[in-house]
Amino acid sequence: MGRNLVTGGMGFLGTWLARELLNNGEEVVIFDMKRELPDSAADLKGKVEIYNGDISNWVHVVEAVKKYNIDCIYHLASMITIASRDDPPAAFRVNIVGTMNVLEAARILGVRDVIFASSGATYGSVINPPPKMVYNDTLQRPDTMYSTTKLCCERLGEQYHRQYGVNFRALRFSMAVGAGRPITYFFGDWSGVITMPAQGKPYTTHSNPLISCGYIYAKDAIQALIGLKNAPESKLRQRVYNVDGFMANLTEVVEVVKKHIPDAQITFDWDKSEEMKAFNNANSFKFDNTVAFEDFGYQPRYLLNEMVEDFINEVRKGNTS
Template structure:
């Protein structure tokens, strides 16, 4: 999947953003990375040398305008967000970055000859699916992503901005934050440490980060899907406990798995599976 166009990535120094930047360079794209001014230097240095860095703080509309005017993107991947791995993010921080930041970007892109905007959401927007609307966020991060989706769709309706929303499910792979499930379990297993965890009954749709990136590229290049929302997952679920047990089996770990040592997060959702068939049809 090739995108030989001028491309802007917000959140390029994050877990998925790093992988996406590398893949876009491979396709021959001219890649610009929007870099938050306070980003740790090692995260910026980890980007491919071919990627052009540009200061970008989505909370500041003028910063967004300057970055967009400078790189003049044809394709945009919007990954910049707070709360991805922090369930305690405040509603004010989530609103400022995930909602207002998205609006700043959409406003700025109206002035450009933009071909596609891929807005990255989250599977947690679905929550327990107990609301009749089909979206049922259970924390402030997920709620802010629902709001960002609503604004993106409104901009598509009102101004024909070519927005596509992609919702990754349980992403894992190299360079993932070390405190998240899979890397923290691997670390404990290799170190011979005990691994305290929740009862682990949550069922998640695990998808490798490189497969997510291919899904994002597909969302950026498939014609006639503007305004649509796509799930990026396999459609198959595995319990969190079983995933940890499998890591123990593969590594021959000597430490103990301690299910139930940690409580579930408030409002924890048990099953979350992507509608992979619908995504394939689109």
């Protein structure tokens, strides 16, 4: 069994990944700039090692990889959309230099695998909306600081694979939802409509309740990361794959939530600003999962009904922030 470094391991997807790796009997070292595991990951305390560091700091990355004799780096540490927009130099350092540090540490220290979390946002969003169906070879036209850095990291990883033999593999996720996802104004509604009612609290959405969103449930995102890592090299036709779950709009999600929580208090207060419209449109596309299925067996296990039911159960178990 391998020794895994999960960068960004105190974040939403990182904690789900750490949990699943532990379930599989693997060792986990979390690399994160946060000092403490969030409440949503209290179950990981004492089961994972923690390296408190900054991914954009070369010394920290090399030290962590050497100290723990790492076999595989799951690289999830990142600044996401709004934070990257608000501080572009920091987004460059954390997302691009941070990924360079991971790739270079893997090259020099002989780390076996580097698995990277990229994003569907690389297909465009605000200025260049992606088509309704996105294939692996659809032209990527990033138009935000976040998505530009993610695309750059994909190309760097491919280069490190081609020229230096680093086993770089990556996934582009659509909107990931699940217990523990922070409920932010522009991107939080798709988790908020489940998290808050499951906690017995009211929730008001601000997104367009009728626009379809491409979803992936956190457990499917983790299944895909581990499946890609374990796939035989001979099966892989490319280094970066698109994966998603299903499409649904908020009205449809709320209907399912109310089947499980009939007294859920959910109010729609649609923000019709151009900014909200742009962010809503940015997530309104379906990925074709065919290549991911053929190459490493990925298919979503959680469609709308299964996702809502499992999500509510996880929130009630306490796996939420």
